[in-house]
Each structure stands twice: as structure tokens, then as C-alpha cells.
Amino acid sequence: MKTEILRQNQRSWNTVAAHFNGVDALPSFGPFAQTDDELQLFESIQDKKVLDIGCGSGHSLAYMAEQGAAELWGVDFSENQIERASETLQGLQANLHCAAMEEDIDLPRNYFDIVYSIYAIGWTTDLKETLNLIYSYLKPGGYFLFSWDHPLYAHLQSDQGHISLNGSYQEEGMTRYENFKGEDAPVAIPKRKFSTYLNSLIQAGFMIEEVVETDVPNQQKNSETEVSDRYYSLYKAQKFPTTMIIKARKEN
Template sequence: MLESIKEDIILSNKKSWDDAAPRFFGRTALPIYGPILPTENELNLFDDLSGKKVLEIGCGSGHSLKYMASNGASELWGIDLSDTQIEAARTLLSVVNNTKVNLFQGAMEKNPGIPIEYFDIVYSIYAIGWTVDLGRTLQNLYSYLKPGGKFIFSWEHPIHSRISQNGEQLIINKSYHDEGLQQCEPWDRPAIMNQLRISTYINELIQTGFQIEKIVEDVVIQEEIKSGDPAVWYTHKKASLIPPAFIIKCIKR
């Protein structure tokens, strides 16, 4: 029964993403990791990308893969749940020269034909929280990497959605310990994300076999986003008190 529920959620999320994809074209893509986070230009988590085979989980419109190509990656691979996103990525990456491109439409919980122990880097920019089964997804990602390969991902900080803004006040409206598949609040259509604690991510990574190298919860507030409007999902007020997002870098042992 649980597996059939997960399949239903994946299909529902696919429909929602197919409809919403144009709104997210080019958004939250490298060198940006997520809202109010330091960028890759500042963090240098990927190091030298020259000649690297890279795989993106939740590749969206392909802008992060294009960034990888511009920094010397030799092969670009991506998977995304949305057909609309994959078509956008194919179009965007069609102009990339001298770089192999392979894109798959499918759920991150399943392997659609991605080679095993092949990649130097697997990464995910603000997409991993859409998995309905984190353990299974991480096992897949681990299998795709060469020994010593890197897995880097960013996602919304789990405390962010637990706190709402009411004028100048921040109010805890949900328990941090409340985990599981839940409706994504900012979306006006069915969109189920996996709300998990930071410790759950860390423990699942360790159990899978990853060695955690770095966790980033830093905030970089730009003048142009200093909004106090509670209708904005990521505000300066909240970011000045709690991290809106996080990044984890780990290594396949």
C-alpha cells in the first residue's frame, strides 16, 4: 500500500512540475545553490571540473548542467521528473559543443538506465527534498559514483517551513520533529515534498556509506532581497535569524 501511495505522489508531482516548469526556467541554478546561500564562486565545493563526468539529480531546465560545461566538464548527465523540464534542458544544452549530453525523464527513486560507478560528481541543486524515499534515492546516487566521487546537494532548511512571519514576529507553527511527506506550502497545486530533519539527512547519508565533508548553513543577504513582506517565502527577516537553506558535500568511501 505504501509503495502505491508513493507512486501516486510521484505521478501527481510530475503533473504539477510539468505545469509549473516555465515559471522555474533558469531559477536556482549554479553557481547559485539556493535562496540567500553563498554561491559556488565563494564556496568552490566542486573544485576543478575539467574532464569530469557529472550527473545532476533534478536537472530542471539544464542551467546548472550548462554551468558545468562552461567549467570544463566532459560529460553532462541529468534526470528530472518533468517531461517539460527535460525538453527545456535538451533545447538549452543543444548548443553545448564537445560535451556529451544524456538526459532522462524519470523519478530519482529509480534508475532509468544511468551507468553504475561511472561519475566523478553527482549533485542536486534544490531538488532532493522532492524524493518520496530518501534512502532509496541515496542508494541510487551512491551506486552511480566512482569510489572517491563527490555528492553535493542543496535544499531548503527544514526549520524554515516550521516558522512563519506575522508582521515583525516570527512564529513557530509546526514541530521540527514532524517529518514525512507533506504539501509544499508555497504551491497552489498538489505538490508533495519530504519534510525531514537535518539529522535525518546526515544519518541517511552515513548509513548509505557517504563520508560527510562539509555542511553549509551560512546566509548571504543581498540588498535587493531585503524584503520584510510575509507573502514572500524567503525573507530577510527570517534569514537574519534562521538559515533558509543548507548545502552538504560528501564523498563515496
Template sequence: MKKNSINETSMIGDREVDYSILIDVDKNSIRKTNSLFWDTKGGEVLGNTSLPFYGAFVSEEKCQLFGDVSGKKMLEIGCGTGHSLQYLGERKASELWGMDISEKQIEKATQHLATYGLSAKFVCSPMEEDCGIPANYFDFVYSVYAIGWTTDLDTVFCRIASYLKKDGIFIFSWSHPIHKCVAVENNMFVFKKCYFDESWYSLSLGEGTLTLSDRKLSTYVNALAKAGFVIEQMIEESDDEFMKNNNSDFAKKGKMLPVTFVVKARKL
């Protein structure tokens, strides 16, 4: 991969970080870089977002996107340490499946579920690849702050559609693209990045390196439509209850513009 010499800034969670735009995008190299990040310091640096939270200031407890999951078959894309699987397992889902690119994350998820008397079938694979997950099988496929790591959004959404039964539900969350563009400086909101720029960039966090692309909302919506989904609900609003008595710059952003978005879509 080649990098140009221009340095920019972006928002990762509630942090502003420096990054370099990538010119020659090698998808395999991106996956290896991100897999290594999550195998080593990923969880320690970025933490693990999991249900009942979809991300900053948005929760399942308030949104109720899943509803009753008892007896349902669930697949999580980017399962991380298994906390979201635990949340659904405790609500009597009949089968738990998890996919992640990181073997270390899957090891942690296996151990975590075992402490709660739960188990899941795990697949270690990039989400873009055919990895033997059964077709037309799941009632729900979901992803909490993981879909945005994909190097091929169209392929991933098509694969997810293939995993779901007819009328099955796909729920995913990610950092809102406008959040990545705006920073708080001297009590003012300042645009730091072009909303329409979907270039891949590399950045260093802690002792690790990761590679991302900030996609527009329309990119997600059009990819869903192409894969045969219809959107039933989209959430951008922050929950005011979460931001009470919080005067951080991050909370100030959450009160003025979306920092997380969540989509609930149904397979036609």
C-alpha cells in the same frame, strides 16, 4: 490518498502556503502529482534554482564546493531546465548527464544547452528507480533543490552512491527544515510547524498541486551514512552580501536562521 481534515501552513521558498496532511502515502501517486506539477506550471510558480546558486543566499562562487571540474563526469539529479548543467559545461566538464521526472523539463534543458553549444545525456525517471545510469562512473553527482522531492531518501542516496566512483563527490542543497517552521509576523519570528514533523502534505500553488515532506537534518545525515558517504562539508550560513539593502521578511529570516542547507559528501 486520503487527507485528514486538519489544515496547516508551511514555507515553500519565501512563501507561506496552506496544506493538508496526508495519511495514506502512495509513493507512485506522489511522483505522478509532482511530475504533472513540473510538466505544467512548476517552473513558472516556483522558478528554477540553479548553479551558481544553491538556493537562497548561498552560492558556489563563494563556497567553491566543486573546485576544478575540467575533465570530470557530472550527473545532475533533478536537472530542471539545464542551467546548472550549462554552468558546469562552461567550466569544461567532460560529460554532462541529467535526470528529471519531468519530460517537459528535459525538453527545456535540451533546448537551453543547445543554445550554448552544449549537450547532455538525459534520463527521464523518478530518482528512486533503476533507470540504466552507469555504475561507478561519475566524478560528481549533484542536486540543486531537488533531492527533497524524493519519496524514498535511503534508496536515492544508495543509488547515487552506486553511480559515483570511489571517492566521488555528492553535493546537494535543499530548503533548510527550520526555515519551513518559522514565519515572520509583525516583525516577530513565529513557529508555524513542528520541526520534528515529517508528515507528507499536499498543497496548491497557482493552478498546480504538489506533495512534499519536510525532513529533519538528521534524517539526511543518517541516510548519507547508511549509503556509505562521509560528510566533508555542510553549509547553513546565508551570505550577507546577498542580503544587503534587502528588508523583506525573507531576508530577515536569512539574517537570523538558515533558509538553505548544502552538503558535500564523499563516497567511501
């Protein structure tokens, strides 16, 4: 069942890849959220071996290269995204793997200084296995930093600016959508509670170092904003975090 969902999501990501060229890429952590220029969650990237989980079009890896990373590695299950990433990273030495993040593809163990994931980890059909793998890729002392939709954000609906709860935050599990980005591309996205992410990290062996529920960037904090009922809007983001960011370390 999980494999079926994985394959369907993979086909759909191949269909929608063009919509995401450079979207949700570092230094951005997510829509209407502070960037790493403001949050400074990555320590020095200079000479670090980095692995991007769900690397998409490769723009975050390009950012890592600009910051002086020693080795660039990326995993994404969409062939189209990997092709785009190869184009984005042309001229750079990058190890790109077309594979699901929940699959063991024999990436080096105890090797990476930084494993990160920008708006991709929540797609995994097996959070436990994915976090166990990520933990195994990291050197002792290395860290995993990821961003994803704030788990409550997906439950917020807005009607003329009045925000209310849609469905139940208590119910975890797959939500199916027939269309993705307006394309005939059915996807299933797991809904998980905030505590599920935190507890899964702890169970994988991580030490949670920092948790951020994002705010809008400083320069947009007090700006007058038009009421908007769009899924992502500055109006909503000024009231509720769009994104959670978690930094977790594999201890020495």
C-alpha cells in the same frame, strides 16, 4: 501510495515548469544564499563526468559545461523540464533522462566524479533508495553535493517580522499543497529533519565532508533590510539559513 504521490508531483511539475526556467541553478545554491563563487564547494570541474539529479531547465548543467565538465548527464521526472533542458543545452552533448530520481534506470555505476542536486533532492518519496542509487553512480573518491531548503526553514512563519515556529519540527512526513506557484497543481512535499538527511547519507555509505547552513551573500550581510513576511526574503535569510548544503564522499 508513494507511486501515486510521485505521479501527481510529476504532473504538477509539468504544469509549473515555466515558473522555474533558470531558477535555483548553479552557481546559486538557493534563495538568498551564498553562491559557489563564494563557497567554492565544487573542486575543479574540468574534465569531470557530472550527473545532475532533478536537473530542471538544465541551467546548472550549462554552468558545468562552462566550467569544463567532460560529460553532462541529467535526470528529471518532468517531460517539460527535460524539454527545456534540451533547449538550454543546445549544441552541447548531454545525456538527459526523463525519470524519477528514486527509480533505477540503469545509469552507469561507479562512473561519475560528481553527482549534484540543486533544490531537488527533498522531493524524493524514497530518500534511502535515492541515496543508495546516487552512491552507486559515483566512482570511489567521487562526491555528492546537494542543496535543499534548510529543514527548519519550512517551519518558520513570519508576522510583521516576528519569526515563530509553525507546526512541529518533530513531525516528519508529507505535506500537501493544493496549489503550486499559483497553479492548480497539487503537490506533496516530504518534511524531514536535518538529522534524517545526515543519517541517511551515512547509512548509504557516504562520508560527510562538509555541511553548510547558508548565510546571505557577503555583499548583503550588513545591508539594511525592509521587514518582510514573504516565504523567502533577505530579511528572514539574514536571521536564519534558507538552505542547507551537504557534501558527501564515496571513499576510495
